[in-house]
Amino acid sequence: MTNQIPPKPKKQSTFVKRMLIAIVLIAIYTWTIASAQARIDWGKIFSIRTVENFDRIIPKFFDPAFAETGTIMEKMIETIFIAYTGSLAAAVIAVPIAFLCASNIVRNKFLNNVGLWILGAVRAFPEIILAIIFVAAVGPNPFAGVLAIAIGSTGMLGKLYSEVIEGIDMHVVEALEASGANKTQIFFYGIMPQVLPEFLSYAIYRFEIDVRASSVLGIVGAGGIGTLITFAYLNRNWEEVGMILLAIIVVVTIIDQISGYIRRRLV
């Protein structure tokens, strides 16, 4: 064996580093488990009462109240509409902000950062918090949900869009420039055809997420199926909760499948 590959150079510090990491990890685990041990009353968690509660509630989930299908589907459709309107609005609002963030289009570091700050600030809020804010602003109706979804999705879509824009082939833009096209023409002929399919793909993906997100918005009164969950839960009507969950699972799965199919065809 003359042609052996040379051994990987060993650094002196590696062993010490690994030992340190191991010690820190062990310390963290010990601390976590020890404090959990001290505060959690395991006896209470695994008590007869817990088991009885599970025994009482879980079977009811599996015996959904099919009689309620009509009302539930009506609210489910409202949920989908909230998600749809919200993500459509976001898909549009995100475009100008994304171009502002894209360093190959707006050649100004400060403006790029302004765009990124806006998107970052928006993304910091979970949808449910936005929904609480908009319920306070426009009242407890689906419109509040639409606004919450629209603003919440803009943060993510804007970021993803701007990455798409930064990845385009700038040579095409150069070629159009060299043929005497003006900025608007370059935008429609050189940039849009390159980014549009990906924009759409991300918007559809976000719609998928929004259907899930808007299912819980009703809990704070922003419309959709979440409202029913709250009522059913407060009334201890577990059969209805089961039915709602079933409806959400079925609808979300169907939408995931459809959107996955469309997205594969797009790019």
Add this chain to the structure above:
Amino acid sequence: MIEFKNLSLTYPNGTKGLKNINIKINEGEFVVIVGLSGAGKSTFIRSINRLVTPTEGDLLVDGENILKHNGKSLRELRKKVGMIFQNYNLVKRSTVLKNVISGRLGYTGTLKSILNMYSKEDMNMAYENLKRVNIEEKLYSRADELSGGQQQRVSIARVLTQKPNVILADEPVASLDPPTSHQVMTYLRQINKEDKITTIVNLHFIDMAMEYADRIIGMRAGEVVYDGPVSEVTEKTFEEIYGRSIREEDMRGGAADDE
């Protein structure tokens, strides 16, 4: 006519792209610029349509000093100076026709072009130009379905649709295989002869330069080190331009196929 007068270009990082160039290119000439990579061929060619802006001297195209152009007047210049690129630079997701018609953008109003409202003459011209490079059957194909040579022919059709007086070609065959390279060069040559369009091509293949050029300009380190008709050029000239002996890789090989 294109005239370089004491033209120099210094990039912001201090690199000298062009050093005191004085050259006249007459109407209808087929000029090939040769030199090693980094010799300033690209900078030379890109100065003519102001994709780069020289820092000193004058550059006259049809008697106008183009270094002062900006905005509208720059777009006017670029309408009459068409360009072909090494990587074709087509919009890959658009159809061949849409790519070719984009050569008319400089002549078409913004709103009309966005709404795809091109005159019948423009559409016919686009189709005729596709016919000239024998690719009219791909009219409605997406550009990314085409091979490299086909894409370069589409980009020739695009530049023709622009109705230029001058065609600049920046390493048009560097990404193509020898037979396709000859095909593309033959089209460029043919267009130059038939339409009397001044053509300036960057090449680093000696045999191709010899075969297609009327005139050869040699560049090294941002300077023009040779300028003369192709009939006076010998292998020794290239050795002087390159500053080293000629190697296998300086040749493209493959004979021109007559089409």
